[in-house]
Amino acid sequence: MLLTSYNRERTAATLLHEAEPETLNGLFSRQPVEFIHPGQSIFFEGDEAKHVFEVVEGALRIFRIISDGRRVITGFVFDGDLLGVSLKRNYLYSAEAIVGTKVRRLTKKNFEAAVQDSEELRPQVFERVCDEMAAAQDQMVLLSCKSAEERLCTFLLKHLRRAAAKSDVQSMVQLPMTRQDMADYLGLTIETVSRTITKLSTKGVLGCVGRHSVKVIKPMLLAQLAGDDDEYGWGDAGAAEDRRHH
Amino acid sequence: MLLTSYNRERTAATLLHEAEPETLNGLFSRQPVEFIHPGQSIFFEGDEAKHVFEVVEGALRIFRIISDGRRVITGFVFDGDLLGVSLKRNYLYSAEAIVGTKVRRLTKKNFEAAVQDSEELRPQVFERVCDEMAAAQDQMVLLSCKSAEERLCTFLLKHLRRAAAKSDVQSMVQLPMTRQDMADYLGLTIETVSRTITKLSTKGVLGCVGRHSVKVIKPMLLAQLAGDDDEYGWGDAGAAEDRRHH
DNA sequence: CGGTCTCTTGAGTTAAATCAAAGGCGGTGG
DNA sequence: CCACCGCCTTTGATTTAACTCAAGAGACCG
Incomplete structure (x- = not known):
C-alpha cells in the first residue's frame, strides 16, 4: 500500500x-x-x-x-x-x-x-x-530443541547452500540481514547470536568479512555442528540414547 | 504399511x-x-x-x-x-x-x-x-518466544476452543496425549509441563480431572496468560515497550 | 491387590537472557 | 581526504527460567 x-x-x-x-x-x-x-x-x-x-x-x-x-x-x-x-x-x-x-x-x-x-x-x-x-x-x-550453536550453524548452512546453488563464489555467504534479524528468526537474543558467531569464528569454522558476509572455512564441521545429520541419522537406527534437551 | x-x-x-x-x-x-x-x-x-x-x-x-x-x-x-x-x-x-x-x-x-x-x-x-x-x-x-506458562495456556486454549466448537460439555477439555507428548510438542520437558499445570491448578485457572482431562475454571485468565492478545493487542498501537524474552 | 507405568515434586545445574559498557563500521560533512 | 557521529555489534558480569537428576506418589491394569 x-x-x-x-x-x-x-x-x-x-x-x-x-x-x-x-x-x-x-x-x-x-x-x-x-x-x-x-x-x-x-x-x-x-x-x-x-x-x-x-x-x-x-x-x-x-x-x-x-x-x-x-x-x-x-x-x-x-x-x-x-x-x-x-x-x-x-x-x-x-x-x-x-x-x-x-x-x-x-x-x-x-x-x-x-x-x-x-x-x-x-x-x-x-x-x-x-x-x-x-x-x-x-x-x-530448530526452535523446539536446538542449542544456540546448532541454530546458527543450521541457519548458515541453509544460506551456504543457497549461495552454492547460485554458483556464487565458493563458501562466501552473503547475509544481508542484521544480527537482530537473525536473533528474531532463530529465537535467540542479539548477544547470543553475536557470541555464537564469534565462537564459530574462533573455532575456525568460518571467518567474518564485514558485517554482512562470512566465509565458511570448514563446511563439513558446520554441517556436523548444525546437528541435522541430514535425513535421519547414518544407519544406526534404534540408537535412541537418553539425551534430552540441547 | x-x-x-x-x-x-x-x-x-x-x-x-x-x-x-x-x-x-x-x-x-x-x-x-x-x-x-x-x-x-x-x-x-x-x-x-x-x-x-x-x-x-x-x-x-x-x-x-x-x-x-x-x-x-x-x-x-x-x-x-x-x-x-x-x-x-x-x-x-x-x-x-x-x-x-x-x-x-x-x-x-x-x-x-x-x-x-x-x-x-x-x-x-x-x-x-x-x-x-x-x-x-x-x-x-510460540516456540520462538513464549514462556512455559504461555505455551501451556496457548495449548490448553486451543483445545478448549476445539471442545467448545464440538459443543462438548462446557469448559471440560479432553487431552488424550501424555505429558511427554505435550512436552515434545511445546518444546519443554515433562517436568516443566507438570510443574506448570500444577501452578495453573494452584492459581485456580483450571482443575485436573484424572490424567487426560482438565476443567477450565477461568477461561478469560487462561487466554490472558496465553499472551496472544488475539490479533495484535487492544488498540494501543505503537506501545512497543522494551520487553525482550519471556 | 499388587505391579507397572506415568506423573509429580524437590534440589541443584546450566545455557541463554538480561543488564551494562566499550568497540568498530559506515556514512556525512567539513 | 579525514574526522566525527550514530548505529550496529561485540564483549563482560550477573541473573534466571528451564533443564537435569533423583525420588516419591498416584493412576490404571490385569
Whole structure:
C-alpha cells in the first residue's frame, strides 16, 4: 500500500497463452518492477491479501509483532521466491525490505485464475507450498530443541547452500540481514547470536568479512555442528540414547 | 504399511459424481474404516507418501525423531482432520495413534485427481493447507518466544476452543496425549509441563480431572496468560515497550 | 491387590537472557 | 581526504527460567 505504481495488469486469459514454457515466475515477467527501499514494507500483517509478489532482486524479512512488542521473524525471502501464495483472506505477517529490493506483483485473483487454468502451473504452486510447509517444519524442529550453536550453524548452512546453488563464489555467504534479524528468526537474543558467531569464528569454522558476509572455512564441521545429520541419522537406527534437551 | 486392509478403491471418476454436496471428507465416505491401536503407526517419516488419510475418530501424534534420538511433535490430528495432503514425494514425519483411532484412506493419486477435477473441492484443499500453514506460523511464534506458562495456556486454549466448537460439555477439555507428548510438542520437558499445570491448578485457572482431562475454571485468565492478545493487542498501537524474552 | 507405568515434586545445574559498557563500521560533512 | 557521529555489534558480569537428576506418589491394569 506504500507502493507507487498501481500497475495495469493483464487478465488471467491474457497471461496464459503467451509465455512458452509456462513457469510460475513467467507469469510475472511482464509486470512492472517496483523498487522497495531498505526498511520499507510491501504489506502488513492483517492487511487484505490482495496481491501475490515475485521477488526479482534483494531480500525481505517476514515477521509478526506479538502483543508485548517483540518481533518474530518467520522467514526471509530472496530473489526468485514468491510471497503471498498460501494465504486465505489476510496476510498473516508483515513483509519488509532488508536491502533495496525489486518486486513484481499480480492480484491474487489473476494469479489464482491463471494457475487454475494451467495443468503446468498447478503442480508448481503445489510444490512451492509443500516446500514452504517443509521449511516451517524444519524451523519448528530448530526452535523446539536446538542449542544456540546448532541454530546458527543450521541457519548458515541453509544460506551456504543457497549461495552454492547460485554458483556464487565458493563458501562466501552473503547475509544481508542484521544480527537482530537473525536473533528474531532463530529465537535467540542479539548477544547470543553475536557470541555464537564469534565462537564459530574462533573455532575456525568460518571467518567474518564485514558485517554482512562470512566465509565458511570448514563446511563439513558446520554441517556436523548444525546437528541435522541430514535425513535421519547414518544407519544406526534404534540408537535412541537418553539425551534430552540441547 | 503396518495396516491390514489393502482396500479396493474407487477410481477418481467414480469418486466424483456421487456425493451430493461435494465435501472433502465426503470423498472418503465410502472407504473402509481402519482401526489403529494406541501406539501404532500409520506411516513413518521418509516413507513414500502414497496415501491421504481422513481421521474418523480418535487422535494421532505427528512427529520427527532427530539425530540424537529426541522426538519433536509438530502437531496432533483429530477427527475430521486430513493427513498427508501437503506433501510432495515422501512423508516428512511419522504418524502414530495416541488412542484407539479410526481412519479412512485414499491413494494420493486418486485424491488429487478427484480434487483437480472439482471446482468445489480445490478451494477446500487450499483452505486446509492455508490453515495448516497458519498453525505452523503460530507454533513458530510460540516456540520462538513464549514462556512455559504461555505455551501451556496457548495449548490448553486451543483445545478448549476445539471442545467448545464440538459443543462438548462446557469448559471440560479432553487431552488424550501424555505429558511427554505435550512436552515434545511445546518444546519443554515433562517436568516443566507438570510443574506448570500444577501452578495453573494452584492459581485456580483450571482443575485436573484424572490424567487426560482438565476443567477450565477461568477461561478469560487462561487466554490472558496465553499472551496472544488475539490479533495484535487492544488498540494501543505503537506501545512497543522494551520487553525482550519471556 | 499388587505391579507397572506415568506423573509429580524437590534440589541443584546450566545455557541463554538480561543488564551494562566499550568497540568498530559506515556514512556525512567539513 | 579525514574526522566525527550514530548505529550496529561485540564483549563482560550477573541473573534466571528451564533443564537435569533423583525420588516419591498416584493412576490404571490385569
